[in-house]
């Protein structure tokens with residue numbers, strides 16, 4: 195779990211003291227997670243997920259909240275010992291562009307590192323957001339299990355507007371910086 199103080203967040207208008215908390219989802223978060231994903235699914239920006247699916251897989255989710263208000267969520271799908279997918283990442287419309295999506299994704303990537311994974315990918319209509327976090331666009335065929343399991347069954351398979359993006363955790367931008375700082379400290 196991470197808690198960020200307001201000074202470190204890029205809020206456009208700061209109406210009051212805010213504190214952003216990123217934490218593992220609880221069963222009681224599921225209705226809010228479902229509401230937000232359904233909102234973006236209606237706009238055809240994300241794929242819908244059923245309540246049953248979300249209750250079954252709630253442990254995959256991190257959520258962002260501010261004083262108990264639900265702000266956004268994101269989940270990890272594990273594929274094998276090395277590969278995971280970031281999915282169902284979304285932030286409430288009223289709180290976009292305030293660094294919340296980045297914080298949720300960072301927490302998911304921390305989880306991936308803690309599990310010893312090597313590669314994280316996403317299928318997204320916002321590849322530019324992921325590029326800011328060090329992901330690169332790749333052919334989706336690099337992740338055949340995803341294509342076989344989800345894409346081939348998707349009604350939008352032939353007219354898909356999502357791009358595949360991928361990050362090697364060893365190349366994660368913050369990680370390279372941290373290692374360089376550790377090395378400098380060690381050699382001084």
Ligand SMILES: CC(C)(COP(=O)(O)OP(=O)(O)OC[C@H]1O[C@@H](n2cnc3c(N)ncnc32)[C@H](O)[C@@H]1OP(=O)(O)O)[C@@H](O)C(=O)NCCC(=O)NCCS
Pocket residue numbers: 234239240281282283284285286289290291292293294295296297317318319320322323326
């Ligand atoms: C994509 C999404 C999760 C980003 O969350 P957010 O909280 O709005 O993004 P952040 O404020 O953390 O942005 C981090 C950086 O990415 C940039 N960014 C955010 N969304 C972007 C987009 N759609 N295109 C290009 N850049 C984007 C921001 O400008 C910011 O850049 P900076 O560090 O230079 O200031 C959010 O906009 C969203 O919920 N979109 C609808 C659902 C969706 O598209 N999900 C994608 C995953 S399937």
